[in-house]
Amino acid sequence: MPKFTRKEREYQVRRAEIMTAAERVFSAKGFHKATMGEIAKESEFAEGTLYNFFKSKIDLYHSLIEEKSEELLDYLRKQVSKTGGAVEKVKCLIRAQMAFFEKNRNFFKIFVRERDSFEWMAGKDVGGRVNKVYQTHIDFVARIIKDGLKHSEFRNLNPKEAAYALTGLLNSSISRWVTSPRRGRLLAQAPSLIEIFLRGVQKSRGGKSYGRRFEESV
Amino acid sequence: MPKFTRKEREYQVRRAEIMTAAERVFSAKGFHKATMGEIAKESEFAEGTLYNFFKSKIDLYHSLIEEKSEELLDYLRKQVSKTGGAVEKVKCLIRAQMAFFEKNRNFFKIFVRERDSFEWMAGKDVGGRVNKVYQTHIDFVARIIKDGLKHSEFRNLNPKEAAYALTGLLNSSISRWVTSPRRGRLLAQAPSLIEIFLRGVQKSRGGKSYGRRFEESV
Amino acid sequence: MPKFTRKEREYQVRRAEIMTAAERVFSAKGFHKATMGEIAKESEFAEGTLYNFFKSKIDLYHSLIEEKSEELLDYLRKQVSKTGGAVEKVKCLIRAQMAFFEKNRNFFKIFVRERDSFEWMAGKDVGGRVNKVYQTHIDFVARIIKDGLKHSEFRNLNPKEAAYALTGLLNSSISRWVTSPRRGRLLAQAPSLIEIFLRGVQKSRGGKSYGRRFEESV
Amino acid sequence: MPKFTRKEREYQVRRAEIMTAAERVFSAKGFHKATMGEIAKESEFAEGTLYNFFKSKIDLYHSLIEEKSEELLDYLRKQVSKTGGAVEKVKCLIRAQMAFFEKNRNFFKIFVRERDSFEWMAGKDVGGRVNKVYQTHIDFVARIIKDGLKHSEFRNLNPKEAAYALTGLLNSSISRWVTSPRRGRLLAQAPSLIEIFLRGVQKSRGGKSYGRRFEESV
DNA sequence: AATGAATGAGATTTCATTCAT
DNA sequence: AATGAATGAAATCTCATTCAT
Known part of the structure; x- marks a missing residue:
């Protein structure tokens, strides 16, 4: 049956x-x-x-974003859950997100470009639904960071702030790749992003600091 | 006269x-x-x-972005030129950009949100003009990084890639601040961003590395 | 068979x-x-x-009106034919029409409301068919009046004019009843309509007249 | 000025x-x-x-009906107020209404034909507004009848019922005239309508009655 | 130089009707 | 004979742009 x-x-x-x-x-x-x-x-x-x-143009647009976003988030969750340790999870997350968008370039444009634009479209309602997907993603990333903090893998920082930082870092690079006419593999950029971000957030081994500490800064 | x-x-x-x-x-x-x-x-x-x-709606929009962007870039250049050393310049850049957008929230929405959207608007022409401003900004940042490389302030990385990374990092945080309803000072977030980014790009003091080296990765 | x-x-x-x-x-x-x-x-x-x-929406609509109208006219003819004398026939007609529409409220809305609207719908053709039903009805009523004139039951008046008058009188009351939310029995209004109409058309017993005579007026 | x-x-x-x-x-x-x-x-x-x-098609339609109806009602009120006595007022009303629609044939079609159709159009709102105009008119007529009752010009009947009767009578005749291709003067039909209606509602001079009395019938 | 009424191209959406299954 | 998905014509409404005053 x-x-x-x-x-x-x-x-x-x-x-x-x-x-x-x-x-x-x-x-x-x-x-x-x-x-x-x-x-x-x-x-x-x-x-x-x-x-x-x-039922309408906006409904089509919105369904598109919502369903594809679910797909993205499911994929990320599945990939990340395969590894252990916050550092490994971060590496995995970066690679997975790049892999996904390397295969879904068109969707990336929609996902990132229109993300904030939504607040004017058809009232708070639709904007809200898409924004919620984005927030869910941020929370997911923040949770990984938080776990890293708990196990002392990362230095003391605001998880949500770090999540935004990582997301911005990633999107900016993906955006560049998507827009650029001549394309190598997006995934090839994963190592350097990983390095930048992990150095940025991991525990200092030299004790050197470049600004006021997080605790003072918020 | x-x-x-x-x-x-x-x-x-x-x-x-x-x-x-x-x-x-x-x-x-x-x-x-x-x-x-x-x-x-x-x-x-x-x-x-x-x-x-x-001469048209799109011309108004575009003039707005272009002129205000000039203002932003002029401001950044002026601020950054006051200090010496790549590390200091980066700190200064982050603070200056936050300061500028803290005073120009409305413009930020236009600047970032529509940045990539431009390619569809009225053909390559207009999109090109705005994109050019953005590219100019990236080049400016990349130049600072490159100088840092030359003086061995940063580890070996692709300057443009780092420039995109920094820009994404910054915009993501600014975007969060702009969108968020209850607003403290945006500038208060400068220290943690500075720390993340500088740790991320500065020369390793422990020799530890988190992925393949940049040289291998591109 | x-x-x-x-x-x-x-x-x-x-x-x-x-x-x-x-x-x-x-x-x-x-x-x-x-x-x-x-x-x-x-x-x-x-x-x-x-x-x-x-064969089409309009055909369905039109068939509906035509067939139900036939039903109405058949019913009226059958009822009216049971009695003799124009005055009695008029009373019977009024009661029968009310009785019919009391049972067919939905149809009344269609019958009366769209009656005149038909000339624009799908050309003269369909409008003509429905209008013809209406004309048939008017002629039927006019015939009763004419018989009343012949037997001196009514004063000298234009039978068709009187037929329109009676139809208008009736439809107006039925319409009120159909539209009104709280409904008693429609038939309860028959006596007063009968009285108004019959007084209006029967031979004057006092010789008093309220306007120029019919003969002068047309 | x-x-x-x-x-x-x-x-x-x-x-x-x-x-x-x-x-x-x-x-x-x-x-x-x-x-x-x-x-x-x-x-x-x-x-x-x-x-x-x-602001919309429906707004145009509705404004048209509302404003022209006001014009009609104003005209009727003004004409009727010139005479005294319910009988004279009724005569005047019939003549005035005919005179108005003789000059406003197009509007008559809209006014009468769409009167009831309104309940489905754009919700109760618009339907309500037009219906209200119609109710106002009925009330105006009913008031005249009521005055006639008070001064014993008319026999005992329900004023509102009589108002509906008169309105139906009138509209039916006007409708016939409007629809008919060859047109004499509509006003020429006023005398016979006046006679039918006034005989129908005035005090009986012969004492004869054609049905149950009004009092029993409601 | 400033105005704002008029314009009409263009977009979304509905729904009677057809036709392959 | 019955179905209901697909069709596309047609209608409303918006708004950037023009131009006479």
Whole structure:
């Protein structure tokens, strides 16, 4: 007995085709410049058909981000859980995130570029949903840092601040790679990012410090 | 003999008023949702009048970013030039950038959020202009890093990569501050960022390394 | 030998089910706001199936009005034919019409409200068909009046004019009853309508007149 | 010092032009079949311009009905107030209403045909507003009847019921005239309507009655 | 130089109808 | 014969831009 009927499976296939087309168009033009007409053409469905799958343009956009983000977060969690120790987890996280976006360049553009833009779109509601995904991600990273603190793998710093730092570091590099015309492997940049970040947060072995301590600074 | 006639000066004043209004509206709504009508009302000019100063909506937006970015870069250059040594310059850069955006929150939203979005807007032309500003900034940062390398203040790494890293680090933190509802001083976060970044890029004093070396990785 | 085969009978049953559903939906939303999708759901058939019974939405609408109107007219004719004398026939007509619509509120909304709207819908064709039903009804009423004139039961007046008057009188009261939220029996209003109309058209017994005579007025 | 500036006057002129065009189109096609495009063409403005005067199609439609209804009611009130005695007022009312619609045929179609249709349009709100105008009218007529009752000009009947009766009577005749292709003067039909209605409601001079009394019937 | 009313291209969305299964 | 997914025409509304005053 199949979990899904043939109809349901076909429905999901078509839905996915639309989403892929939408991902292409949205990533190329941004939400506002993208038109349903273009997504229709790209997905080889009629315009009206799109509305049998998504109730509006914003719903399509938003579903796209939400579902793909889940995929990303699931992937990261799964990869990271395979290793132990905060340092190893951080390394793994960086590599996994790069690996994911190396395969999902279009989605990266949508994910990062529109992240903050959402607050104006269709009220707090949609913005809120996407932002929540982002916050979930930050919290996930912060948790890793916190564990590292507990086991004295990292020096004393604000986990959330470090999570933002790492995320910014990563996104900036990914963004550069995504935008750049000539592309080597994104993953090749993992080691240097890992090195920068881990040196940045690990316990000082020389005792030297470059500013006021975290405790004083907040 | 005045450099600018009274007329010219008045023209500049009115132009600046429009830009300030535009900054408010664009930062609150984003480029597409912002309307010329609203900018007109905000600036207390008629809609048609805006077109005596800027030839289109996109031109206004773009002029805004370009000119304000110049201001930012000038400010950063001036501040950084006051100190010597790459490490000091980096500290100074971080503090200066935070100081600038603490005073120009609205502009930050425009600067960062729309940075990459530009490639779709009105063709390569405009996107190119804004991107160029961003590239100029990256080059400026990369130059500081490179100087640090030359004087062995930093370990062996790709200056441009490090420049992207620093910029991402900074923007991520600023973004968090800008978005967050309850705001302390942004500058208070400078020390920890400085520490993370400088530890990350300075010469190892323990010889320990966290990944393959930079040389191997590119 | 049956007049209709089983197949034909089943066809008629399904057709009637659709019409009943359509009556509900059309009366609730009006022609334009009603959708084939809703009628389909209401009738528990698929959308496509409706088109096996009616060739278009407008055809369904129109068939509904036409057939139900026939039903109404048949009912009125049958009732009225049971009595003799124009005065009695008028009383009977009023009561019968009220009785019919008391049982067919939904249809009344369609019948009266859209009556005149028809001329724009899908050209003269459809409008014509419905209007013809209405004209038939008016003629039927006018014929009763005319008989009353012949037998000197009514004063000298234009039969058609009187027929319009009576119809307007009736519809206005029925409309009020249909629209009103709290409903007693519609038939309870028959006596006063009968009295108003019959006084209005019967031969004056006092010779008093309230305007120029009919003969002068047209 | 003029009450209205030139600009305001010109604005009103253009607004009125749009309304007249809208009246033509709405009366010819009904609300749904009428398009903003056609109203634009008819009024010789661009489509977008209509939206400088009315915020939506429904708002235009509704403004049209509301303002023209006010005009009608004002006219009726003014005319009726010129005479004294309920009987005279009724005569005057019938003549005035006919006179008004003889000059405003297009509006009649809108006023009567869409009266009840409104409940489905855009929720209770708009339907409510138009219905209220109609109720106001009914109340106005009912008040005249009530005064007639007080002075014993009419026999004992329910004023509101009589008001509905008169309104139905009138509208039916006007509707016939409006729809009919060859038109004499509508006002020529006033005398016979007056006679029917007044005979119908005035005190019986022969004592004969045609049904149960009003008192029993409600 | 400033105005703001007019413009119309262009986007989203609905829904009657068709047709392959 | 019944289905309901796909279609695409058509309608409303927005807003950058123009231009007569």
